[in-house]
Amino acid sequence: MNDLRTPLARVKGLGSARDGTSHFWHQRLTALLLVPLTLWIGFCIAALPVEYEALVSWVRQPLVTVALVLLVIAVFYHAQLGLQVVIEDYISSHARRTVVLLLSNLLCLFFGTVGVVSVLKIAFGA
Amino acid sequence: MSNHNHPLSPHLQIYRLPLTALLSIAHRITGVILAFGILVLVWVLTAAAHSAGYYAMLAAHLQAWYGQIFLIGFLFSLYLHFCNGIRHLFWDVGYGFELDTVDLTAKLAIVMAVVLTVATWIIGGS
Numbered sequence: 001m002n003d004l005r006t007p008l009a010r011v012k013g014l015g016s017a018r019d020g021t022s023h024f025w026h027q028r029l030t031a032l033l034l035v036p037l038t039l040w041i042g043f044c045i046a047a048l049p050v051e052y053e054a055l056v057s058w059v060r061q062p063l064v065t066v067a068l069v070l071l072v073i074a075v076f077y078h079a080q081l082g083l084q085v086v087i088e089d090y091i092s093s094h095a096r097r098t099v100v101l102l103l104s105n106l107l108c109l110f111f112g113t114v115g116v117v118s119v120l121k122i123a124f125g126a
Numbered sequence: 127m128s129n130h131n132h133p134l135s136p137h138l139q140i141y142r143l144p145l146t147a148l149l150s151i152a153h154r155i156t157g158v159i160l161a162f163g164i165l166v167l168v169w170v171l172t173a174a175a176h177s178a179g180y181y182a183m184l185a186a187h188l189q190a191w192y193g194q195i196f197l198i199g200f201l202f203s204l205y206l207h208f209c210n211g212i213r214h215l216f217w218d219v220g221y222g223f224e225l226d227t228v229d230l231t232a233k234l235a236i237v238m239a240v241v242l243t244v245a246t247w248i249i250g251g252s
Contacts, residue, residue: 028218031211038208042201042242046250050185052178059174072168079161086154111168118171 023081030078037071056122065123069116076112080105145232153210156203163200198247205242209235 003010048058058064083104091097135141143151173184187193213231216222222231 028215031215035208035212035215038204042204042246043249046246050189052174052181052185055174055181068171072171075164079157079164082157083161086158111165115168115171118168118175121175122171 023084027078027081030074030081033070033074034078037067037074040067041071059119059122065119068119072112072115072119076108076115080108083108144229146228149210149213149232149235153207153214156207159203160200160207163196163203166196166200198243201246202239202243205246206235206239209238209242 044058048055059068084101087097087100087104091100170181170184170188173181188197213222213235216231222228
């Protein structure tokens with residue numbers, strides 16, 4: 001094995017190029033997915049009557065349910081990736097950065113899950 | 127090294143940022159705004175999943191003046207991030223790097239963001 005990294009660098013596990021591009025790539029994939037979804041949700045929200053019954057019957061259409069779940073997942077994944085870059089850029093203390101990153105990732109996961117469950121709950125009854 | 131005649135890069139507060147630089151930081155700021163703004167939209171979904179009464183309460187807040195200011199701000203942030211994001215997607219595949227193209231697409235992104243915001247608002251108001 002010809003490894004140019006120092007033993008310390010290997011132990012720290014930073015700098016491996018194995019999935020170095022996955023962050024970039026996933027940010028772009030979710031961005032592409034969000035192009036049609038953003039236009040759709042923007043104009044749907046605008047055209048939607050604010051009455052409760054109208055909203056519920058709209059969410060219950062199968063295609064709308066699917067699109068909304070996709071949208072929530074893509075938005076929160078995209079947000080998590082974006083917030084990660086901002087946090088990494090502006091918080092220089094390693095300990096604080098790690099904590100804030102962890103919090104940001106967990107909150108994105110949490111609110112994304114809340115969003116998906118809410119859509120499904122509206123769609124499937126209650 | 128104490129040669130004071132060498133050219134200095136202008137200080138950020140003196141240097142007039144080109145439009146692309148302004149849009150670059152605006153992309154970041156709107157991204158963070160959107161990350162927080164989507165929490166309100168998830169809240170709407172959660173409210174609708176909870177009950178008609180809770181949804182009506184939240185809808186009333188969104189229709190009040192502060193709710194409307196939030197929604198307009200959110201929509202404009204969304205569309206600016208959206209339009210500038212499309213510029214980024216073109217850059218990612220290697221198009222649009224010529225200086226005059228960059229300037230043109232920057233202006234186009236801002237104009238389109240305003241147009242989309244107004245269009246969404248008009249549809250929503252009718």
